[in-house]
């Protein structure tokens with residue numbers, strides 16, 4: 001018997017994920033099936049992602065239950081990412097979750113994907129308590145928020161107050177697009193970090209936090225600056241200076257993020273900082289953030305990137321929806337915050 005557990009599904013992008021988490025935040029299983037198929041296209045193709053979720057979701061759920069040593073009738077509830085994300089991809093998770101919940105007489109808990117990224121920090125063995133600031137930086141989102149409690153209500157008087165978000169590209173997208181300009185594969189972030197390790201981050205002065213007021217982010221100008229610089233250097237020149245270009249470009253992204261975090265800390269007086277999203281794996285970013293905020297919390301990599309354990313974690317703080325009310329539940333691509 002495994003009383004007090006939640007089975008969660010996450011299919012908002014290209015990873016098919018299922019996890020079982022206890023009510024007090026202990027991870028019993030966290031299964032992630034990454035669809036390698038998108039590499040050859042240089043990005044995620046929505047239709048391909050949906051099709052793969054359909055093929056994988058059943059096995060991923062079975063694996064998550066088996067690894068947790070439980071079965072469906074034994075869990076308390078089924079949680080699922082409702083949005084934001086790719087609608088076709090989300091719908092596979094939502095439809096599957098509804099079917100599983102209905103078949104076993106379980107309630108359903110719809111979860112906001114970004115609440116999930118926040119709730120990754122609430123998981124054992126190293127949970128942190130609000131209030132704290134969080135920077136979520138991935139291929140799909142760049143968000144700086146003040147987490148006031150465990151809940152999911154957004155806004156100044158809510159549980160999560162968004163202080164800043166990106167006006168154009170997400171930070172991970174900036175890494176991916178820069179990597180592509182430098183002839184690296186997808187996803188570009190890890191490859192760019194590796195190349196940058198041999199380069200001089202002060203070799204080129206790329207724009208940092210250019211022309212954006214307040215706590216928002218913008219990365220499109222930076223990407224254009226890299227493009228112009230590679231053109232100026234010419235094909236051979238740019239090839240010779242690849243490591244310097246990568247290091248300087250990475251430094252500009254990290255500094256852009258760091259300056260916003262610094263300002264948010266000054267404005268709110270909150271010193272504790274958490275990171276989330278795939279970009280949190282970046283070594284120089286972590287180092288810079290730790291300099292700024294010695295009380296830095298970075299969950300393990302598999303909890304920073306998209307996963308279902310974070311969705312189950314968020315679901316612990318939400319009201320379940322009973323049968324048959326959840327049958328009309330829809331996925332959403334973007335949400336008001």
Ligand code: KG4
Nearest residue numbers: 138139140172187189190278279281282305
């Ligand atoms: O959270 P995630 O796995 O998926 C999304 O929701 O997007 O984040 C993937 C993003 C990609 O843009 C990838 O290039 C970036 O995170 N990323 C990195 C690193 N590892 C992953 N960016 C910079 N440095 C890294 N080491």
Ligand code: ZN
Nearest residue numbers: 117138140306
């Ligand atoms: Zn995400």
